[in-house]
Amino acid sequence: MGTPKVVVFDYGFGNVRSAERAVARAGAEVEITHDYQRAMDADGLLVPGVGAFAACARGLRRARGDWVVERRLAGGRPVLGICVGMQILFDRGIEHGEEAEGLAEWPGTVGPLKAEVVPHMGWNTVDVAEGSRLFAGLPKDARYYFVHSYAVHDWELEATHAAMAAPLVSWTTHGRPFVAAVENGPLWATQFHPEKSGDAGAQLLSNWTQTL
Numbered sequence: 782m783g784t785p786k787v788v789v790f791d792y793g794f795g796n797v798r799s800a801e802r803a804v805a806r807a808g809a810e811v812e813i814t815h816d817y818q819r820a821m822d823a824d825g826l827l828v829p830g831v832g833a834f835a836a837c838a839r840g841l842r843r844a845r846g847d848w849v850v851e852r853r854l855a856g857g858r859p860v861l862g863i864c865v866g867m868q869i870l871f872d873r874g875i876e877h878g879e880e881a882e883g884l885a886e887w888p889g890t891v892g893p894l895k896a897e898v899v900p901h902m903g904w905n906t907v908d909v910a911e912g913s914r915l916f917a918g919l920p921k922d923a924r925y926y927f928v929h930s931y932a933v934h935d936w937e938l939e940a941t942h943a944a945m946a947a948p949l950v951s952w953t954t955h956g957r958p959f960v961a962a963v964e965n966g967p968l969w970a971t972q973f974h975p976e977k978s979g980d981a982g983a984q985l986l987s988n989w990t991q992t993l
Contacts, residue, residue, distance in 0.1 A: 784808065784809065784810045785808070785809045785810070785824040785825060785990055785993035786809065786810045786811075786812070786822075786823045786824045786825075787804050787809040787810070787811050787812070787823055787824065787825040787826070787827055787990065787993070788811075788812050788813075788814055788819055788820045788823040788825075788826050788827070789801050789804065789811060789812070789813045789814075789827045789829065790814070790815065790820055790826060790827065790828050790829070790841075790844070790846055790849070791813045791814060791815045792815055792837075792840045792841050792843070792844040792846050793840045793844075794829070794830050794831060794832050794836060794837040794840045794841075794865065795828075795829025795830050795831055795863070795864075795865075795866060796829055796831060796974075796976065797813045797829060798813075799976045799977065800827055800829050800863065800976050801813050802976070803975065803976035803982065803983065803986055804827060804976075804986055804990065806983060806986075807983060807986040807987040807989070807990045808987060808990050808991075809824075809825065809990045809993070815844045815846075817844070817845045817846070817848065817849045820846075820849045820853075821849055821852060821853065824858075824859070824993040825859045825860075825861065825989070825990065825993040826849065826850070826853055826858070826859070826860045826861070827860075827861045827862075827863065827866075828841070828846065828850065828860065828861070828862045828863070828866040828869075829863050829864065829866045830862070830863065830864050830865030830866030830867070830868065830869060831864060831865055832865060833865075833876055834865060834868055834869060834874030834876050834881055834883070834891055834931065835874065835876065835879055835881035837865045837866070837868075837869050838869045838874070838881050838882065838883055838884070839881075841869060841884075847884050850870075850884060850886070851884070851886075853967070854886065854966070854967055854968055857966065857967050858967055859967045859968075859969070859989070859992060859993055860967060860968050860969070861969050861970065861971075861989055862968075862969075862970035862971075863970070863971055863974060863975065863976070864928075864929060864971075864972060864973070864974055865929075866970070867962075867963070867970035867971060867972055868883070868891040868931065868932075868933070868972075869883045869884055870883060870884050870886045870887055870968070870970055871883045871884075871885070871886075871887050871888070871889040871890065871891055871933055872885045872887070872888050872889055872890060873890050873891070874890070874891035874892075874931065875890060875891070875892050875893075876891075876893075876931060886965075886968060887937075887938050887948075887963070887965070888937040888938050889933050889935060889936065889937045889938070889960075890933065890935075891931050891932065891933055892931060892932070892933075892934065893930065893931055894929070894930055894931060894932050894955060894956060894957075894959065895934060895956045895957040896955045896956025896957065897956060898955075898956075899930050900928060900929060900930040901927050901928070901929055901930070901932075901955040902927065902928045903926070903927065903928075904924040904925065904926055904927075905924060905925065905927055905953050905954075905955065905973075906921070906922060906923065906924055906925075906953065907923070907925060907951050907952070907953050907961045907962065907973075908951060908952045908953065908954075908958075908961075909921070909951045909962075910949035910950055910951045910962075910964070911949075912949060913949050913951060913962075913964060914964060914988060914992065915949075915951075915962060915964050915969055915971075915985060915988055915989065916951065916962070916985065916988070917988050918984060918988070919981055919984055919985065923981040924978075924981065925953075925961075925971075925973040925974075925975070925978040925981060925982060925985075926973055926974050926977040926978045926979075926982070927953070927955075927972065927973045927974070928974070929972060932959035932960065932972060933959060933960040933972075934957055934958070934959050934960075936948075936950050936960055938965075946966070948963055948964065948965035948966075949963070949964040949965075950962070950963055951963075953972070953973075959972065960972060961973060969989060971985070
């Protein structure tokens, strides 16, 4: 196996440079592009996201990113979503009373954090799902960097039959528990920013690139 090639999808709503540097340190050859064919051809696709759910979803669709994600997943090809790049994988988001459609890879709604202090900004631990490959080798008390005001509080997807592996869902608590990470076949995602999470985030990204 050679060096895996990763595309950081640049659709105007993500910290593409910090993601590029972090994934390169994790051992991948990285390209920042919005070219959908190059995104299709890469070993791994990273979808970052910052800002409002509706704007990110619109931006991704304008760049045909929704099509790229759907086609890659149909072929079992890895995709990693980060922050709002995770949120837009769900059915819908509700921000400031505005409801927007996501990519609907998972059922569920992104809504305001149910906590006294919002945004949730800073370091927090994750209650990691048993058998996680994304968090492999990381201690239970490892801390990750979050900055968000919205989250998914209820996980709605279950395995539909015995032959289908149930998604691995990891949680963090800020006020109420919310989804911090998901591993679902070739589709993995984190609410926190691994590229800003120091050594723990570097290990997590390395775990992902090693699957490519």
